[in-house]
Amino acid sequence: MNDEAQRRIAELRTLIVHHDQRYHGLDEPEIPDADYDALVRELRALEAGHPELVTADSPTQRVGARPATGFGVVLHRVPMLSLGNGFSDDDVLDFDRRVRKLLGRDAPVEYAAEPKLDGLAISVTYRDGRYAQAATRGDGSRGEDVSATVAQIRGVPKRLTGAAPALLEVRGEIILPLDGFQRLNETMAARGEKTFVNPRNAAAGSVRQLDPEVTRARPLELYVYGLGSVEPDALPARQSELLEWLRAFGFTTNPLAAIVTGPEACLDYYRRLGEARASLPYQIDGVVYKVNERQAQEHLGFIAREPRWALAHKFPAEEAFTLLRDVEFQVGRTGVLTPVARLEPVFVGGATVSNATLHNMDEVARKDLRIGDTVVVRRAGDVIPEVVSVVIGRRPAGAGAIILPVTCPSCGSPVVREEGEAVARCTGGFRCNAQRREALKHFAGRRALDIDGLGDRLIDQLVERDMVRSPADFYTLEAGSLAGLDRMGEKSAQNLVDAIAASRETSLPRLLLGLGIRDVGESTALALAQHFGDIDALMAADEAGIQEVPDVGPIVAAHVARFFADEGNRQLVEALRERGVRWPPVSIVRATEAPLAGLVFVLTGTLSGLTREQATEALTALGAKVVGSVSKKTSYVVAGEEAGSKLDKARALGVPVIDEATLVGVIADRKPPGA
Numbered sequence: 167m168n169d170e171a172q173r174r175i176a177e178l179r180t181l182i183v184h185h186d187q188r189y190h191g192l193d194e195p196e197i198p199d200a201d202y203d204a205l206v207r208e209l210r211a212l213e214a215g216h217p218e219l220v221t222a223d224s225p226t227q228r229v230g231a232r233p234a235t236g237f238g239v240v241l242h243r244v245p246m247l248s249l250g251n252g253f254s255d256d257d258v259l260d261f262d263r264r265v266r267k268l269l270g271r272d273a274p275v276e277y278a279a280e281p282k283l284d285g286l287a288i289s290v291t292y293r294d295g296r297y298a299q300a301a302t303r304g305d306g307s308r309g310e311d312v313s314a315t316v317a318q319i320r321g322v323p324k325r326l327t328g329a330a331p332a333l334l335e336v337r338g339e340i341i342l343p344l345d346g347f348q349r350l351n352e353t354m355a356a357r358g359e360k361t362f363v364n365p366r367n368a369a370a371g372s373v374r375q376l377d378p379e380v381t382r383a384r385p386l387e388l389y390v391y392g393l394g395s396v397e398p399d400a401l402p403a404r405q406s407e408l409l410e411w412l413r414a415f416g417f418t419t420n421p422l423a424a425i426v427t428g429p430e431a432c433l434d435y436y437r438r439l440g441e442a443r444a445s446l447p448y449q450i451d452g453v454v455y456k457v458n459e460r461q462a463q464e465h466l467g468f469i470a471r472e473p474r475w476a477l478a479h480k481f482p483a484e485e486a487f488t489l490l491r492d493v494e495f496q497v498g499r500t501g502v503l504t505p506v507a508r509l510e511p512v513f514v515g516g517a518t519v520s521n522a523t524l525h526n527m528d529e530v531a532r533k534d535l536r537i538g539d540t541v542v543v544r545r546a547g548d549v550i551p552e553v554v555s556v557v558i559g560r561r562p563a564g565a566g567a568i569i570l571p572v573t574c575p576s577c578g579s580p581v582v583r584e585e586g587e588a589v590a591r592c593t594g595g596f597r598c599n600a601q602r603r604e605a606l607k608h609f610a611g612r613r614a615l616d617i618d619g620l621g622d623r624l625i626d627q628l629v630e631r632d633m634v635r636s637p638a639d640f641y642t643l644e645a646g647s648l649a650g651l652d653r654m655g656e657k658s659a660q661n662l663v664d665a666i667a668a669s670r671e672t673s674l675p676r677l678l679l680g681l682g683i684r685d686v687g688e689s690t691a692l693a694l695a696q697h698f699g700d701i702d703a704l705m706a707a708d709e710a711g712i713q714e715v716p717d718v719g720p721i722v723a724a725h726v727a728r729f730f731a732d733e734g735n736r737q738l739v740e741a742l743r744e745r746g747v748r749w750p751p752v753s754i755v756r757a758t759e760a761p762l763a764g765l766v767f768v769l770t771g772t773l774s775g776l777t778r779e780q781a782t783e784a785l786t787a788l789g790a791k792v793v794g795s796v797s798k799k800t801s802y803v804v805a806g807e808e809a810g811s812k813l814d815k816a817r818a819l820g821v822p823v824i825d826e827a828t829l830v831g832v833i834a835d836r837k838p839p840g841a
């Protein structure tokens with residue numbers, strides 16, 4: 167099968183190159199465009215089924231229209247090499263042992279470690295400090311001239327700052343950050359164009375095409391990590407110093423680069439980066455260790471096409487192929503039907519994956535999924551697994567279409583999809599057991615009323631036996647009736663009753679979250695509480711009044727107003743009050759006058775003197791926003807003990823980091839850090 171595929175792939179590539187030549191070189195096409203497109207489609211499908219056979223020079227690695235002409239050829243004065251790969255700790259220990267043996271050293275060796283970026287390798291040449299040429303790696307000796315497109319990338323300096331050598335050739339990686347990749351694919355999909363499989367292909371495709379305007383419109387970045395030829399040759403003595411030297415000319419180097427001494431430190435760096443991987447703004451596929459001293463590098467030299475002084479320590483693959491066995495629809499708290507893929511279990515990204523959410527029917531249509539398809543599944547870090555794409559070339563005859571049910575799989579009520587909405591909903595409301603179950607779980611959840619010991623299984627039983635219909639019913643449960651449930655003894659029944667009783671003392675933000683108002687998450691609940699002070703004021707407010715709350719727009723305001731206009735919901739609040747649930751009034755904050763208005767904080771790691779919840783409340787009470795993930799818009803990251811990936815991301819993006827003591831000062835002084 168593989169041989170057959172390989173033969174056909176080679177044949178298709180030859181054919182496509184031939185027709186490109188006829189069409190553009192000679193202006194004499196031999197076949198209609200549709201036939202040409204069919205050849206390209208077949209090649210794409212085969213390559214998707216055999217990613218190991220994809221090569222950089224395949225015609226599929228070009229994007230857009232057929233190129234008007236080919237690329238010029240650039241001979242690399244210094245070959246562009248590849249790297250030896252390591253996968254295990256032992257591979258790294260072996261590498262280090264070899265290095266020390268060849269250098270005749272016992273003492274630990276210093277390495278420059280940095281992320282291995284998953285992009286397009288590039289060589290950029292400057293003459294007298296001016297941009298002169300850019301070339302792809304090609305076969306290592308001969309690359310393609312991509313000077314015109316690379317010149318359009320903002321992060322590629324056109325003139326170097328400082329006294330640059332007469333000839334300076336830098337080597338690095340062109341990447342497309344994940345957010346740019348996502349936006350690009352959305353635009354392409356909206357225009358009905360083919361989307362890119364991953365950011366690496368998108369970066370390569372954006373450079374290896376002939377229209378500089380296309381490149382200019384894409385948010386590509388260049389990270390440099392090495393050199394080609396340099397004249398006159400007066401270079402820093404260490405890789406780490408080389409990076410500094412390059413930065414001084416105006417290049418970007420990876421801010422996560424570090425010096426590590428000895429193999430244990432290498433492995434430590436690898437583990438830390440592995441944890442940060444999923445939250446980095448770009449894709450990486452491993453770590454590169456390079457012997458730091460240039461003299462030692464020269465001594466170690468090369469073997470075949472790989473330097474003996476460097477190792478690529480790869481991360482486990484995050485993507486795998488598997489079979490889409492079925493699609494089921496789950497009904498959520500607000501009635502939304504979510505298609506869930508049932509997969510042939512597959513080990514990927516360090517875990518076995520057998521389910522993946524498909525989000526909504528638009529997504530299913532966009533990916534063109536059918537039951538029986540072979541799909542690419544991705545699991546990156548702790549991010550929930552996703553179905554990335556389907557391998558069309560492996561679609562069996564009669565693969566089944568995925569159809570949105572017309573009635574709710576839980577309660578049988580009609581399913582509707584409103585105009586302009588991506589999601590379909592069950593119209594059963596609280597009559598639907600699935601919705602009721604999810605709403606009750608949400609109410610009892612850790613961030614809402616936090617009823618200890620009231621897990622999902624238990625709530626399922628309470629709903630099935632009709633013992634609880636609304637959240638207020640929790641507060642009438644007695645140990646005697648609970649003791650009859652599965653795996654529930656007298657002791658645990660009493661514990662649960664005690665936990666329910668303890669949850670009566672709650673807070674307004676928790677209650678507002680627990681009510682499950684559409685689009686009201688933790689931060690909106692807090693903002694509503696701090697704006698209105700108590701629930702009666704909120705229940706009396708109209709949409710316009712609710713919209714005055716910071717960050718609450720017309721849609722959320724409408725949801726909130728509609729929720730409290732509902733008689734059943736008003737009765738629920740009353741019933742909770744009658745059954746002893748208490749939420750003290752909240753002191754009112756007017757955000758625009760607040761001392762931290764406009765600042766965005768991210769909390770990470772463990773704080774010792776206060777809980778995250780307390781820190782969040784204190785910061786938001788001063789007008790700041792507290793969000794969960796780091797981006798360029800973050801003002802400060804507060805790093806507690808053992809802060810991990812978010813801290814790394816903050817450093818990568820240059821976001822200021824403060825410690826707990828500074829945070830406590832900010833809260834006490836009611837002033838931004840350093841003010």
Ligand code: IVH
Pocket residue numbers: 247248249280281282283284285286287288338339391392454473476478
């Ligand atoms: S150093 C002598 N550093 O990985 C070769 N390469 O698998 C020196 N790559 O062709 C390469 N990130 O395109 C180096 N931080 C990094 C890298 C990196 C990505 C790529 C590079 C190379 C390929 C080898």
